[in-house]
Amino acid sequence: MKLRQLVLAASAALLSLGLSAAPQVGAPAPDFSVVDSKGVSHQLSDFAGKNVVLEWTNHDCPFVKKHYEGNMQALQAEMKAQDVVWLSVISSAPGKQGHVSGTKADELTASRSAMPTAVVFDESGTVGKAYDAKTTPHMYVIDKAGVLQYMGGIDSIPSAKVADIAKATPYFANAAKAVLNGETPNPAITKPYGCSVKY
């Protein structure tokens, strides 16, 4: 009759392994330390007092390409104008799709007329896993107090077609604007869609 206890204990151990950090909207966003394309280190806590956007990206992913036809750049410009810190995070492991050098990242930013505050690297996937980032693109909004306010998809239509952007509800843009207005985003959690993050 001991076997049941054994099974219970074993699964309790499994469960505790599964207790990896899950980000929670309304709770402090996990802090992180990353290096950007220019070799500068950033910590989330460095941006205390500012709203922060995290954008998981992979330039070769068709879903990312869809939004870099202009939509993403427009959002970045809009946020920059409002003094929002925009970090484009690359969690692709070395050798995987989307993994780039600092120089290449800067080239991509220039060639796409992108306007992130910085492009940061997370080769080990530590930050991605702490935020449970699943797809590219995958968007997060953190308020001035460091509280996670939004996590999920960029908009409501999961497709790789540029034409769908205009038809979709812009979940991320709406959430970011709400946070800028000091409001709570609704919805605050949506389905992320896109390519898998290449951990």
Added chain:
Amino acid sequence: MRSVIFLLLCCNLLIPAHSASSGWQTAKHLQAELVSDYRQVTAGQQLQLALHFVPDPHWHTYWQNPGDSGLATSLSWQLPEGVTVGEIQWPTPQAIPIPPLMNYGFAGATVLLSDLSIAPDYAAGSINIQLQADWLVCEEVCIPAEAQFSLTLPVGDKAIAASEYAALFQQARQQLPQPLYASGRFDTSGGAFSATIELPQPLEINAFFVAAPELVDHAGAQQISLQGNQLLLQQPLNTYFSGVASQIELVLVTAKAAYTVQLQQAGPAAEILVTQGQQSDTALWLVLLMAAGGGLILNLMPCVFPVLSLKALSIAANSSKQAQQRRDALVYSAGVVLSFVALALLLILLRAAGEAVGWGFQLQNPYLVALLVYLLFALGLSLSGVVQFGLGLMNTGGGLTAAKGGKGSFFTGVLAVVVASPCTAPFMGSALGYAVSQSAPVALLVFAALGLGMALPFLLLAFVPGFAGLLPKPGAWMDTLKQWLAYPLYLSAVWLLWVYGRQAGVDAQALLLIGVVCIAAACWLWGRRQLAQAGTVSVALALLLLLLALALPYLAPSPQPRQALGPSHDNAQLSQAWSAAKLQQLRQQGKPVLVNMTADWCITCLVNERVALNTESSKAALALYDVTYLKGDWTLRDAAITEYLRLYQRDGVPLYVLYWPGQPPQVLPQILTPDTLQQTLQQLSRQP
């Protein structure tokens, strides 16, 4: 002749134009064609269309719920008026892990079937079907693509099947999960997706796929447990879970087949809880072996050991008469096994009658506890030499006839089970309760195995000559030992007296003690009669005293409504009384809660509390993490607690459940160590 040639020409021209296939479209890493199972159709007909995907090796497309990333294939049809098409009939998906993420999809060739219906009044001579399909095909990198398919089917007087595609369609239909007409509910409370499904037949489910997106953590561990025909499923909730429809589809996968079932969302009052690690696939033989082992251990319990050691010695003393010894052992075993089976039957019948009883029920009724006190005390008196009971306990076999010896052995078996029953509840309660919650034949088998285990030493003594030789030679010391062995029985009686006092109060306990004195007197009178020192009056008096003793617990004042925490609990300030409503309220407030289900007769519970819960370190841990400690008392029957225990597939105490906000309820082991609580809380709190 000319007309024949014309016809042949027509046919030659028509076949390419009116084929049952759209022809192959080639996209990056994938080829696709649209196929009909009829080359000619007729008005009012229903047929099937198949979108046949053949990706490159190692490339895959996605299921309706693609998992953590990816995109389900979507179809957009353009059809003439009077023709309608149904939803995609998705084949059984595969789990495609890309650690730490998980996708659901189809590696290799896939056929997506859709039903096409033609109205009975459809008049045109052909049907042109236009399909735009959007898909994502991935290896590790992904390529989205779309393609247009066009298929024109002639409408004639009769339908003509496209025999060249019969095999493709047949294979595709075999890939579909079969509808399972089962009722099922699901729930999303406690940080997990939980489901309970009444299966029409037992199925060995290896995996399940939830069709609703962003509901389960796709890479999270799946808990699958079968309790009889009730299937219980659990998987952690998705980080991006933000609501779900009231009905969802679920695909269940066995080694050979797959089934689809619709689940309804359980109401807020009907929370489904599935505990971790309730594995149903423990092989039956292993369960039976463990039951037999448990039975063997029962022989060492303080209430059983004295009775049975004497039986063993009597066998040793009787070693010269092997045939009778063997028959005795067999009859004794039959007594034990049948008594256990009878107890199990009683419990199953009570439950079938809708009684909320679990194993341990024999100790939840104060009157039964009183009777057990009398029985253990009387047996003790018998060992002390006050009275002799003719149950063959010390039967050397010499003076008794074979028939009497057999009967004696059988009832020794019954007696052994009766005196063992209070001991099974505290030590084996939940294990036996688990057995009872299985199907009736399994439950009876488990109890039979338990009985066999208990009888095993005697079977060995009788049938393996070497064992009997291990016993010491009989002699005068046996009488001394017998008298010593009375004391564990007295102590067992004291324990049950205490349980009785906790249940019924100190007044009732005093009455029971008077009853015990009556039993003592009755036994003494009976013993004198046996020594021919007393007459008929004494016998009558003894019987009267016995009746009085039996009546006294009836006369006892009815038990006071128990306070959940009596003075004997030294943590009165620490815990509050459990109630389902209070637990729900606390959990809704997002507070961590520890639930302890206990009973006074549960030795394991008392030891756990003493060693692991009422300690300074555990108290400090509870205070540190602001855990509300709720304690449920199952000493007396309590339907609400029984129901709660069943949520966790338990049928007995102890049960310790720790609720941490945003996490599935965690069941602590039945044997707690001093660190268990603190460590578990530490683990649970280690999240942002």
